[in-house]
Amino acid sequence: MTANGGGGPDGGVVSPHGPAIAAYGEALALVHDADVASVRALAELGRSALREAHRDGVRGLASDMELRSVAAEAAGLARRTDRRLQADIDHALTVVDDYPTVFAAWEGRRITRDHVDVVVQAGTGLPDEVRGEFEIAAIAVCERDIATRVKPALRALAERLHERTFTDRHRDATAGRCVRVSHGADGMSDVTATVPTVIAVGMLDRLMQMGQSVKDARVAGAGVGAGAAAGPDAASADEAADTRTVDQLRADILGDLVLGGAPVVDPFYGTDRAGGLGAIRARVQVAVTAETLTGRDENPAEAVGAGLIDSDTARQLAGQVGEWDRLFIDPVTRTPVEIDTYRPTASMKKLLMARDQHCRFPGCRRAAIRCEIDHTVDHALGGHTHIFNLAHLCQRHHSMKQFTTWEVRQLGGGVLEWTSPLGRVYREDVPIPAVCFTSETANPPPVDGAGGPPPPDGPTPF
Template sequence: MTETTASAVRAGDEYAARLAEFSDHYADIQRRRANLDAEEARLLARSAAYADAYADSVVPAVFPPAERLHPESITARARRSESDRRVEFEPAADGMAWVHLFTTAPIAQGIAERIEAAAAVSRAAGDTRTCAQLQADALAALALIGVTPEDVMSSPVLPHPIEVQEHITPTVQITVPALSMAGVSDAPGMLDGYGPIDPETAARIAVNAPSFTRILVQAETGSVLSVGWNQYRVPADMQRAVRLRDGTCRAPGCGRRARACDLDHSIAWEDGGTTDVGNLACLCRHHHRMKHLPSWNLQHAPGGVLDWTTPDGKHHRTEPDPAPF
C-alpha cells in the first residue's frame, strides 16, 4: 500500500467516525425533542383540565360548554345584538294584538319582575283577575299611564283596560259608523293599522280618548260625517279624513294614492272657499295644477262627489272610495 493510499484510508475512517458521532448526536436530539413534545402535551392537558374546572366554578350553569368555546366573545355578540332592539306590533284575532319587545336580558327581566310585583300586590288585595291578566294589565298601565308597583301598594287595585284606554296619548285613527256610535248597530269600527274592532270599544274610544282621531261615517254609504275639527287651517285629523275618503287622486282616471296627493280647496280660499271636508279633495300635483288652468271647471257636490268639466265641454264624475265595511 502506498503512502497516498494509506493517507486516504485514514482520512475516510476519520470522516466515518465523525459522521457516526453526528448521527448519534442527532438521534439524541430527536429523543429529547420527543420527550419535550410529550411533556408539552401533558402540560397542555393538565392546563385544560384546570381551565375547565375554573370555568365551571365561575360560569353560571345556564351557559352550555359551547359558550366557553365560542370563537367570539359574548361581549362582542351582545353589543351587536343590542343594536337590533325594537318593538313590534302583531295583530291577533277578535280585537286583540301582541306587542313584542326585543331588548337586553336585564331590561326584559326587570320589566317582568316589575309587572309581576304589581300583579302580586293587586292579587293580594283581592283582585279576581288571573295572574296572567293582571300582569298584562300592569304592563299596559305602566306604559300608558305610568302606574308603577309603588302606586299599586298605595292603591292596590290595578286599573282595568277600559280605564287605561281613556289615557292613550298616541294619535290613532279610528273609523266608527254613526249608528254604532249611537248604539243601535253592530257594525264594527276600524282601527287604523289593525282592522275591525267591536262597536262598543270603538264608541268608547271615540268618546273618551281625545288623542284618537274620531271619524264618523254613514254606515250605508261610507261617507264621512265628522272628524270634529274647529281650526282655521287644515288640521292633521281633517287631512286624514279627506285622504281616507278619497283613497286616490280625484281627477278622472288617475289612480295615484291619496297619501301622495295635495289637498286642494275645490273653491279657492281667496274666492270664499271654506276649509272643510266638503270643500277639500285629493289631487296629485299634475292634476292640481291642471285644475287651475283656464276652461277647467270643478263642482264639489255633497258626499265628496266631484263633477269635472274639461275645456272641450266633456263632463266626468268621480266618487270617493267606499268605507271598508
C-alpha cells in the first residue's frame, strides 16, 4: 500500500491533521524499534537459560526449570504472568533462530510484527530443509497486503512446500486437541475446543438438530395446548413459554451434554453398570458473602480462578450442597490449631482454600482447587503443618520452588515474600476475603459444649 504526500507549499492542500499524523508515525517507529529489541532480548534470555541448563550436560527437567525460573524473573519486570512470559520466550526463539530472514525483514520494516506472527503460524511443521525457501516467498506475499489478508496465501504456500502428506500431518496435529476457556464480562465466558474439523462440524450439526427438535416440540406443544385433546404430558397453562433462540438452545444443550452426559470414551460405556466417567460432575469453587447467600443483597459472587457470577446462580449452587462446615479460628492469632501430621486437616484445607483462592506465586491465578498445598518450610526440614506455613501452589510453581533457586517465606498473616535468583523481592499479599460469616447474636453458644468464649466465624467456600 502507498500514500501520497498530502499537499504542501506548492499549491497542495495541507491537512490540519498533519502534525498529529506525523507524531503517530514517530510513535510507530518507536514501537517498532522497541518490539524488535524486546523479541531479540527475549530470545537471548531463552538462550541464556538453555546454556545454563546444558552447561553440565543436563537436559530435560533441568532445562524446563531454568526456563521457568528466568521467565518468572522477567515476568516480575514486565508485571505479567510467568506462563505468558515463557510462551513469549519460546516464540522469540522461534522467530529469531528459525526464521532469521523474516526477522531481518521485520527489522528493516519491510513487514510488520503481525506479518511475522502469521508467517510463523503458517510455517509450523515445515521441515528445516524448505523453511528458507518458505521465508523468502512468504516475505514477498506479506509485502503485498496487511497480515489478516495474507493468511490463506501463506497457508497455501506452506502446503505446497510440505514434503509430508496432509493425512500424515493431520494425524500429528490431532495430538494438539484441547479445550480452553476465556473469561469475559458479566459472568460469561467463551469455551473454545480445538478438535479435528470433522468432529467440530459433527458437533455443530448435532447441536443444530437437537436445537431444532426442541424448537419443533415447542411449536407442537403449543398446538396441542390450544386444542381440547391435550394429554397428561401437555404443558400446563401457567407454565412459562420457551422463548429461547436457536443459538441459546444450542448453548444450553452443549452445557447439558458436557455436564450431564456419559461420554462414549468411558471404559464401562454400554455395559450393565454405570460408567465411571458419566458419574463425574463438574466442580466450581465459589466464594460468596453471607448477605448475598441469604438474599439480603444481590452482589455478585466469585467463581475462584474464573470471574464473577450472578447471585441467583451462587444461591442455586449453595442449595445443592448437602453439608456446610463452618470454620472456627482463634480470636487473637486468627490461626487454627496446629497439628503434628504432614497433611492438614479438612478444616485447615478449607480455610486455606478460602484464604488463598488461587496459586500464591506472584501473578498466578490458577484456582486453589487446581493447586497443591505446599509447606513453605519443608516438612522434612522441620516445617510445621501450621496454617501460616502452608499455601496453595500450582504444580508449575510448586516444582519450580523445589527445583530452582527461587525462595519463599511467610511474613505472617498468610503474606508470602518471594525472592528471585537475581535477588528481586516480590510480596504476594493475601487475596481480599470474599466470604465472611458473622453472628447476629451477641453471645453465641460455645462450640461442642467446650465452654468459654467461642472463636469468631471464619470464611467457608462451597
